[in-house]
Amino acid sequence: MFDPREVVSREKFAIMKCIIPVVSGKGGVGKSVVSTALSLALAERHKTGLLDLDFWGASAHILLNASDQFPEEEKGILPEEIRGVKFMSVSYYTQDKPLPIRGKEYSDAFLELMAVTRWNDIECLVIDMPPGMADPFLDLLQYVKNGSFLVITTSSRLSSNIVSKTLKILKEQNLKVLGLIENMRSVGDDSERIRDLANSFNVKHLGYIPYYHNLDIHLGNLQDFISTDFFQKIKAISMGLEI
Amino acid sequence: MFDPREVVSREKFAIMKCIIPVVSGKGGVGKSVVSTALSLALAERHKTGLLDLDFWGASAHILLNASDQFPEEEKGILPEEIRGVKFMSVSYYTQDKPLPIRGKEYSDAFLELMAVTRWNDIECLVIDMPPGMADPFLDLLQYVKNGSFLVITTSSRLSSNIVSKTLKILKEQNLKVLGLIENMRSVGDDSERIRDLANSFNVKHLGYIPYYHNLDIHLGNLQDFISTDFFQKIKAISMGLEI
């Protein structure tokens, strides 16, 4: 008795040249806005995919204004292409209803999506992760051995404390870390905390992004999102990523 | 073959007069700062406990400046008492290291903590929940039948979309909802979104809390935290709660 989806899922990830899981451990630090902006920025230069693995708090479909139709089927499922980004999310199938599922069920849904999605020739897959260090994070470590992790934090010690735990696991598991983005920085925030955190794990501090009071009103309309300073910041950071 | 911890855990919750799970679904909206402030405010009038059930992103121990010693043992475990709040968190036992555990393991740790913690005569238990709708949320629904839920959101549609899913489940399960707190509001945020959300689920909008640029620098020192406007806002809201 065995599960046919495991082998193909593992293989699909293994052959990808560039996988960027956007992680933190902490919630609400900007993983979804960063990963969505990053995939849009990368898509200007590479064939790019975006996979939303936050099944309980799916957000990227809102930012991308994704269709409410099922993605096309053709020997599998073809991700919807939005402004050059091939996008897959469980939100296509929940009809925007709550998805109260336990970790074991998450793992099953994750394998299912991976087994049937045809990413075809994408060069770079950005993965938007949920917070925490439960089944989604552990499944990622098990199925994606070749990720280049992008770690998001805010300047707050409530975030850095948790992010340091994520960095500890990534480093201990010898995974590649592209660096740390310090998001939602305010004037007056401790300017050393996150730099020290990055240094202590020997990862790059990739830059600060200010707290933009009006970012939220630009979300939901893609053209609007791309015209924000936030997007330009992420685009600039994306240029320097070692991918 | 059966688990001795289930019966006693269920019973411990069942006999409590007032249980306030602080939930959202969305991460980073302020569940931990709100629940910690709320427990401190309630402790001025009632015997209050605070239980941090975010095992992956434990935060309340930082806000409360909890001890790094094990809580006292006496026919069970006695929560540490901090400024009148009886506090329990898994952080006492992880030595601030990462806790990479799956949902099934979360449930086991949750039952273990509940079975051995002696809350004694507390009148009100505030529960700080992790984001998501996975094992922690489903365990809460299974073990706590008498909760009065406090729901936290920001003004952003990225938050309201997820919070509406949480409200949907709470309402559908006929659970008591104290109301919705709109946290981190900025000038310019859509002033109707959260009010409409509250109305559509027939729950109270309990108030706005502004985005305080300097809140984070006041965290970690309890006296400092209590002197913030943020704390005063939560205290004011706590006065009006129907508990």
Next chain:
Amino acid sequence: MHEWSLAEAVLKSSIKEAKKRNLKKLLEVKIVLGELQAIEEEIVKFSLDSLKKGTMAEEATFVFINEKATFKCRNCQNEWTLKEANINEESIKESIHFVPEVVHSFIRCTRCGSPDFEVVEGRGIYIDEITGEDL
């Protein structure tokens, strides 16, 4: 027609398992189809028969076993069947066909209304056993 990708998964993983067992040829693959996912047996069969060409499964027969879906509530222990769940809307059936776990977005325990239930049997596709020749 997303069944094709599941057929690919079945073939790849069966061949991998066969190699692990030092088999030289695959003769039979027993595939369980869970009622919840409602996979079209004919399409999987057709896909497998065309995918197997030129592989060690070229002569293999694919046997299908249908498994009824049952649910069990973690809140009240009630058990019920897919039929009793009474899912009628086509778009919901289609959603579950793609990702069976989204059933938690659409149905509740038939006794207590809890969303916290388990799919005990009949979730989706898996391989029950493979047989082959080792020479």
Next chain:
Amino acid sequence: MHEWSLAEAVLKSSIKEAKKRNLKKLLEVKIVLGELQAIEEEIVKFSLDSLKKGTMAEEATFVFINEKATFKCRNCQNEWTLKEANINEESIKESIHFVPEVVHSFIRCTRCGSPDFEVVEGRGIYIDEITGEDL
């Protein structure tokens, strides 16, 4: 001495189960103690003997079964024992004694280093069976 609360849990749940089975008296409770949690059998026994007075378990004997702890890696399938895990520091043992799951904060798969492992057996305390009289 947090064992007392676990003893309370054992007694309460055994009595509840006995009532469910319409027993009038509890005669024996078989308790499994998992090695990982390192619960003091003597303390649990002592607590149970003092807690049982005046309950339907007054005449019950408490039998203890010790279960060795074993781990299995979800990443590489490696299995190992608590002894092989080699946990020496007292404060770590103590932490695990209170919440066995925090073992994931302190040990890794002995082969591949993964934190993603299961405690297959010997986690903690549970009740194997109860026997009693129905009159």
